Amino acid sequence: MSVTLDLAAPLARSVAPPRPATASLEKPHLVGMDRDALSEALRGVGVPEKQLRMRTSQIWHWLYVRGASDFAAMRNVSRDLREKLDAAFTVARPEIVEEQISTDGTRKWLLRYPSRGAGRPVEVETVYIPEEGRGTLCVSSQVGCTLTCTFCHTGTQRLVRNLTPDDLVGQVMVARDRLGDFPAQDTPDGAIVPAEGRLVSNVVMMGMGEPLYNYDNVRQALAVVSDGDGLAISRRRITLSTSGVVPMIRPTGEEMGVGLAISLHAVRDELRDELVPINRKYPLKDLLEACRTYPGASNARRITFEYVMLKGVNDSLADARELVRLLKGIPAKINLIPFNPWPGSAYECSDWDQIERFAALVNEAGYASPIRTPRGRDILAACGQLKSESERLRKKERLAADAAA
Ligand code: SF4
Numbered sequence: 001m002s003v004t005l006d007l008a009a010p011l012a013r014s015v016a017p018p019r020p021a022t023a024s025l026e027k028p029h030l031v032g033m034d035r036d037a038l039s040e041a042l043r044g045v046g047v048p049e050k051q052l053r054m055r056t057s058q059i060w061h062w063l064y065v066r067g068a069s070d071f072a073a074m075r076n077v078s079r080d081l082r083e084k085l086d087a088a089f090t091v092a093r094p095e096i097v098e099e100q101i102s103t104d105g106t107r108k109w110l111l112r113y114p115s116r117g118a119g120r121p122v123e124v125e126t127v128y129i130p131e132e133g134r135g136t137l138c139v140s141s142q143v144g145c146t147l148t149c150t151f152c153h154t155g156t157q158r159l160v161r162n163l164t165p166d167d168l169v170g171q172v173m174v175a176r177d178r179l180g181d182f183p184a185q186d187t188p189d190g191a192i193v194p195a196e197g198r199l200v201s202n203v204v205m206m207g208m209g210e211p212l213y214n215y216d217n218v219r220q221a222l223a224v225v226s227d228g229d230g231l232a233i234s235r236r237r238i239t240l241s242t243s244g245v246v247p248m249i250r251p252t253g254e255e256m257g258v259g260l261a262i263s264l265h266a267v268r269d270e271l272r273d274e275l276v277p278i279n280r281k282y283p284l285k286d287l288l289e290a291c292r293t294y295p296g297a298s299n300a301r302r303i304t305f306e307y308v309m310l311k312g313v314n315d316s317l318a319d320a321r322e323l324v325r326l327l328k329g330i331p332a333k334i335n336l337i338p339f340n341p342w343p344g345s346a347y348e349c350s351d352w353d354q355i356e357r358f359a360a361l362v363n364e365a366g367y368a369s370p371i372r373t374p375r376g377r378d379i380l381a382a383c384g385q386l387k388s389e390s391e392r393l394r395k396k397e398r399l400a401a402d403a404a405a
Contacts, residue, residue: 027089028041029091031169039053039056045081045084045087061230064232066182066184067182067185071083071086071091095111104376106379109175109178111174113163116164123143126138126171129376133195135198135201135202137202137204138206139172139204139205140171140207141163141168141208142208142209142213145157145159146159146210148277150346150347151308151310165217165221165224181199187199202237202239203238204240206239223256225238238256242261242263249290254295257295259303261335262287262291263276264323265308266279266314267284267314269284288326288330302333303330303331305332308337310349312350317361332367333369334367335372336355336369338350
């Protein structure tokens, strides 16, 4: 599911982005490959064995430190090698179909990727959320979703395909491009970005799709994103959110080493079966046990439990008390998410007073329970609102969602 920023009001801007070189339909992508695969690719175009290591580092540096999106930019690579690489591979960004900028600085990009067997090109949304000391990028893992969480807009869009490592890393590259976050780029005038530090400092796998149903690609992409000689976003600043694919939770901690977030939303199986239907397969007891034993979880590195506040559904104080009881023994914090309506959704957001009472009870029990400020509502970038162009809302529907918010 996806993240949030607030926009009380109107006037989100939709800007026409430059049309970057569109990723080729035929050529394999170098972005997203691990070093071994990159090395193999270079060997394949004739780089001599004794140069392989040096050339791999060189290309890696161009891609991830300098942000090159074209072989021609790689000036210290011989023309001959650049031409061979260009003939065999691509390093182009995904096409930006649309860029929307919320009044609070949240940015949402609609990106188009090659079909890769899905029948036609596919589209996903990526959201950037600037805050005081950080800039968080909410990355999508699938086009659509097989799960059908009833409060989530993405859940109404059937799964089209899994995103590949280059699709996934491409989302980070586009964000850094558009924010001017590579050397030799300027941040656009008026852009809202963190006052200091890196512009994209954190990544959350909370966009469209269930990342643990695309495990191998997500693992490979996050290894590239966290590589210290490249994009260098520390694993401590990466959080993966799952609806509860229990068997993959431990491997996530062991192999990816990233922070864990759980899309919880209900404290009784009966209700969670309805809100987050994967609960029928992996009920609360199993999910919480997997959290209790998550590798690397500690008081300094708590598991985040996301809890969307649905009026009259899951927001009673009895629910809050049960939540506290369930989380006993787990280093946890709870993100309370005011429900972000979307056209056709069956729920209403809890009253603010009730959200505060719920938060106070959880807080008194010793759990941090921030109420997530809705961000980007005016561009439907808020939590649970993402959906791709193929089924995008008409403007009229967007205004209706705004009015309901
Ligand atoms: S909340 Fe996540 S897992 Fe559930 S339908 Fe939405 S995108 Fe899929």
